[in-house]
Amino acid sequence: MKVAIIKYNAGNIQSVTFALERLGITPVITDNSEEIQQADKVIFPGVGEASSAMKYLKNANLDQVICSLKQPTLGICLGMQLMCKHTEEGNAECLGIFDSTVKLFNKENNLKVPQIGWNTIFNYRSELFKGIKEKEYMYFVHSYYVEKYQETIATTNYGVEYSSAIQKNNFYAVQFHPEKSSEAGQTLLSNFLNI
Amino acid sequence: MLTKRIIPCLDIKDGRTVKGVNFENIRDAGDPVELAIEYAKKGADELVFLDITATNEKRKTLTELVTRIAKHINIPFTVGGGISTVEDVGLLLRSGADKISVNTSAFKDPGLIKRLADQFGSQCIVLAIDTKFENNDWYVYLNGGKVKTEIKAIDWAKQGVAMGAGEILLTSMNNDGTKNGFANDITMLISESVNVPVIASGGAGTMRHFADAFIKGKADAALAASVFHFKEIEIKELKDYLKELNIPIRS
Numbered sequence: 001m002k003v004a005i006i007k008y009n010a011g012n013i014q015s016v017t018f019a020l021e022r023l024g025i026t027p028v029i030t031d032n033s034e035e036i037q038q039a040d041k042v043i044f045p046g047v048g049e050a051s052s053a054m055k056y057l058k059n060a061n062l063d064q065v066i067c068s069l070k071q072p073t074l075g076i077c078l079g080m081q082l083m084c085k086h087t088e089e090g091n092a093e094c095l096g097i098f099d100s101t102v103k104l105f106n107k108e109n110n111l112k113v114p115q116i117g118w119n120t121i122f123n124y125r126s127e128l129f130k131g132i133k134e135k136e137y138m139y140f141v142h143s144y145y146v147e148k149y150q151e152t153i154a155t156t157n158y159g160v161e162y163s164s165a166i167q168k169n170n171f172y173a174v175q176f177h178p179e180k181s182s183e184a185g186q187t188l189l190s191n192f193l194n195i
Numbered sequence: 196m197l198t199k200r201i202i203p204c205l206d207i208k209d210g211r212t213v214k215g216v217n218f219e220n221i222r223d224a225g226d227p228v229e230l231a232i233e234y235a236k237k238g239a240d241e242l243v244f245l246d247i248t249a250t251n252e253k254r255k256t257l258t259e260l261v262t263r264i265a266k267h268i269n270i271p272f273t274v275g276g277g278i279s280t281v282e283d284v285g286l287l288l289r290s291g292a293d294k295i296s297v298n299t300s301a302f303k304d305p306g307l308i309k310r311l312a313d314q315f316g317s318q319c320i321v322l323a324i325d326t327k328f329e330n331n332d333w334y335v336y337l338n339g340g341k342v343k344t345e346i347k348a349i350d351w352a353k354q355g356v357a358m359g360a361g362e363i364l365l366t367s368m369n370n371d372g373t374k375n376g377f378a379n380d381i382t383m384l385i386s387e388s389v390n391v392p393v394i395a396s397g398g399a400g401t402m403r404h405f406a407d408a409f410i411k412g413k414a415d416a417a418l419a420a421s422v423f424h425f426k427e428i429e430i431k432e433l434k435d436y437l438k439e440l441n442i443p444i445r446s
Contacts, residue, residue: 177271
């Protein structure tokens with residue numbers, strides 16, 4: 001199986017690569033549109049700042065490439081947020097694959113932002129969570145979140161109930177870091193590779 | 196619910212794990228990657244690697260070590276110790292580190308925190324503060340506890356967060372190595388004054404000390420080294436104990 005990780009100006013590509021290698025897959029890390037389009041699976045990772053990431057994607061024409069993908073594609077963390085319509089981070093227009101907007105956690109009520117650490121996910125509505133127990137812990141690091149709406153396939157609570165995973169057709173996205181979420185995270189990545 | 200984190204810390208020198216008492220008396224405690232794998236298996240929520248190597252080879256050995264760690268463990272980890280440039284932070288993040296901690300370099304040039312946060316995001320920038328209680332207040336110390344400043348820890352913590360630090364790693368020099376418990380007063384003061392997570396560090400000796408760090412110190416995470424290295428406290432047992440006390444813990 002050929003797995004492409006989209007290369008752009010965001011972090012955690014190395015961690016995702018290592019996690020796939022632990023599953024026996026050697027991904028290609030690429031910003032070449034043909035290579036991305038020809039892969040069986042595409043992973044769109046991301047740790048970083050949204051508006052500068054969007055600028056980079058547009059300059060590299062990767063925005064068009066990502067939106068036109070037909071194979072199973074998994075956005076992780078910032079990758080998920082960039083696949084939405086708009087984000088409050090840097091007030092950026094995003095790819096618009098998902099019909100949702102990205103908001104900053106409300107810092108009132110002593111809520112610490114970013115949320116850093118292990119939180120539970122629940123109300124699964126996708127094969128992505130096959131074999132993962134309800135209320136499993138996943139590792140989160142983020143200040144912005146996607147609201148709960150019809151494309152939500154897993155929910156998490158941090159001051160507000162929000163989408164910890166969303167899906168639309170071949171596009172999947174998770175807010176947490178499966179590559180850093182111990183065995184449960186590995187199971188999720190493995191499920192994605194088996195779609 | 197977001198859980199409180201238990202974080203074993205590995206002090207690294209020339210690629211080996213070491214642990215000092217009160218910032219001194221360094222002794223060898225094993226291979227960092229082996230230890231890291233063991234901690235991850237036992238349920239550690241995160242790891243911190245603090246590199247105290249001070250040679251020209253530092254950058255190379257640390258980068259290689261970070262790559263090796265990232266290959267082998269599936270939980271997040273932070274790397275710190277003498278990191279002072281945007282370039283070095285970029286290199287370590289690209290090698291697989293999840294977060295970078297800065298200490299003395301950030302104090303001497305607070306603009307560094309902002310540059311790092313702007314480039315890599317606040318979520319991966321940890322501000323490490325070494326502090327000591329004297330003359331009725333907690334003051335910031337630099338260079339691994341060797342150099343005193345006239346700045347209060349609470350003021351520096353607030354400033355660091357305003358500049359973009361995404362987390363505070365607070366080590367009490369009075370408590371470090373004593374096994375008499377964490378400095379819950381200053382931990383609570385800082386935790387309630389900033390809106391980013393605070394990691395309590397220094398002084399862990401018993402399981403009760405961890406509970407106190409979360410309950411009295413309002414810490415979001417608690418870090419310890421020797422009690423885990425020398426197996427005086429087992430992580431699993433500690434987590435079971437904390438859960439019994441209704442502290443939110445991943446298990």
